[in-house]
Amino acid sequence: MIYLAHLFGIIAFVLLLIWLLHYREGIEYGSNNALRVFNVHPFFMYSGFIFPAGEAMLAFRSIPSERKTRKIVHMALHLVALVLGIIGLSAVFKFHDMRHYPNLFSLHSWIGIATFCLFGLQWVFGLVVFMLQAASVSTREKVLPWHKVCGRALLFMAVCAAETGLMEKSSFLSSLGMLKPHQRQSNLINFTGLAILFFGVYVNFSVGS
């Protein structure tokens, strides 16, 4: 089950890269081409945020080492997700500034920003309670199931954010006549969305009881 999680995670990464580099304008944060700046957003939000966060959730099962090491890897991968997620988010705000588009009006943006803020809180909470062990052993034992269940809910929300993001972009391209039904690019976007969805599902399966 855990191998399927890794597999779908990597498939989604490869498909996303093919889409952004081959079918779209490429990925460049400092570009004058606003579309290249925009593409930093989907690339970092999946490859930099959802994928490392999912792998961090799997760390307790996939790393052949003692618990303490796994815990450090879990925390560190989530920190990577947090930092790269901030880059991905700032890219879309930069794109909106370049195009004078309004911020945070779509369902995608609402789900995404809510997920990211709650993820930040969950990370700080985890750092203080479990890493720095600010709470007693009994409190940590009581809090752990909640930490897990909230983490799984956040992955669920992050996947919803990714799917709505792909949907928003492909609807926008369709409305401009730049994406036709059943075209190769359209199918590629859909397969990318399914791979991200199945990554979420299999990570959830793998960490579940």
Add this chain to the structure above:
Amino acid sequence: MIYLAHLFGIIAFVLLLIWLLHYREGIEYGSNNALRVFNVHPFFMYSGFIFPAGEAMLAFRSIPSERKTRKIVHMALHLVALVLGIIGLSAVFKFHDMRHYPNLFSLHSWIGIATFCLFGLQWVFGLVVFMLQAASVSTREKVLPWHKVCGRALLFMAVCAAETGLMEKSSFLSSLGMLKPHQRQSNLINFTGLAILFFGVYVNFSVGS
């Protein structure tokens, strides 16, 4: 936790109804107005499919009765979801026919149709194995955790289908200039999406270990 699941389920139902009846064209399967036919789709896919299916998952915890009764309610609510889901699906195919739009090209449609087909299989499987007890007690015991985990994955997928559907419709309305950022209708769609998302999250919390 289970009360929050019911609450978000009902909030989503009310918001969806306000959107379709007040802000959009209303709901009518037999109408000559294609948009009224289309509106049957989101209404039935949430109120007729996702909501009863979620409530069916909660039946083992929310119904104060013996196990056998709960099991029948669980099966019956899923049957309701299956039948009303078929009506919701046929509405969107009818709409596409009326407008000569192609079928099943968007990410929303791929996630939706995959979810619905797998849901149908899961229902038939559950009926044969658990209701008609075609399998031995030991097999049923082995299979039950898989039935649960697949059910939770399907709810996850169904919520993703709903979110991408709302995103597709709102992007389409925006591209026609019929929906402006931060407008009341736009916020209503987003709150509906969040309510459906939290219904999914809290059902998952409630049935989880």
